Amino acid sequence: MEGSIAARSRETVMRQLRVSLLLGLLSLAHPLGVGADLQVKLPGEPVVQGDLRDLRVTAAEPLIGLEAHFRGASLPAHAGGGAYTVLLAVDLETPPGPHPVEVTAQGQSGQRYHRRVQITVVDGRFPLQHLTLPKAMVDLDAKTLERVRREEAVLKSIWETWRGEPYWWHAFIAPLDGKTQISSTFGLRRIINGQPRSPHTGVDFEAEAGTPVRASNRGVVAYVGELFFSGNSVIVHHGGGLFTMYYHLQAARVEPGQEVAKGDILGWVGASGRATGPHLHWGARLQGARFNPERLLKLSVP
Ligand SMILES: [Zn+2]
Helix, strand or coil, X not given: CHHHHHHHHHHHHHHXXXXXXXXXXXXXXXXXXXXHHEEEECCCCCEECCCEEEEEEEECCCEEEEEEEECCEECCEEEECCEEEEEEECCCCCCCEEEEEEEEEEECCCCEEEEEEEEEEECCCCCEEXXXXXXXXXXXXXXXXXXXXXXXXXXXXHHHCCCCCCCCCCCCCCCCCCCCEEEECCCCEEEECCEECCCXXXXXXXXXXXXXXXXXXXXXXXXXXXXXXXXXXEEEECCCCEEEEEEEEEEECCCCCCEECCCCEEEEEECCCCCCCCEEEEEEEECCEEECHHHHHHCCCC
């Protein structure tokens, strides 16, 4: 009996030795354990599902390079005054709870820094809407379903094939002039005839047909076309994997590949695609994360 306890404790000691050896090897392989020298700040409110936020990264010395990762995305970063501003988007379906952000930076002296911070994502508490619609309006026939699948593949390739640095790093504007009324909020969860549908990944603004729709910021037109659900659609890439979407247009006045400046007219409000009346659906995405486009108007980037 005693012998076996002794054997067990010997085994425990050996395991501890192995663990500390392993930790020693790990720290040799990662000489970046000096994270305390890198400050990562997230000003403002708690982070919610569908949020877009600025992270401020500083060190005791000026930083000359930075990379940041969050849930598979390489976050766009902007240098200024020896510090970095990093843009973090949280997909509206990101599970609430802690998620790590990995930051690697290089100082002017050549020193490399690494810091892992936990971002706690809070439930977006998106409203729930129950709708009862005639079955024929909800169920898609085989041909339409095939069209929808094809369009989904086209969009997926747009979201995935972005390249290059951000073109913006200055304030975004709302796509419609003047005061606008929201008819359907971001994140709304729809249950149609008892079946949960995809959440509302944009904001719907009430507007008269023919109202000009403007580019929220500088970018390149990534897509112009007619989609089954979204109707006449324009997608603008602002660089760094940040897209804004403008759906249900009466018509578009831009072409794919065209460069647009902030405020340029992309098209006019309509009711094309699956729409009950004229409105603009405005959406936004950062490297796959679908976030509330209204957050673009609240960025504190320089
Ligand atoms: Zn919408």
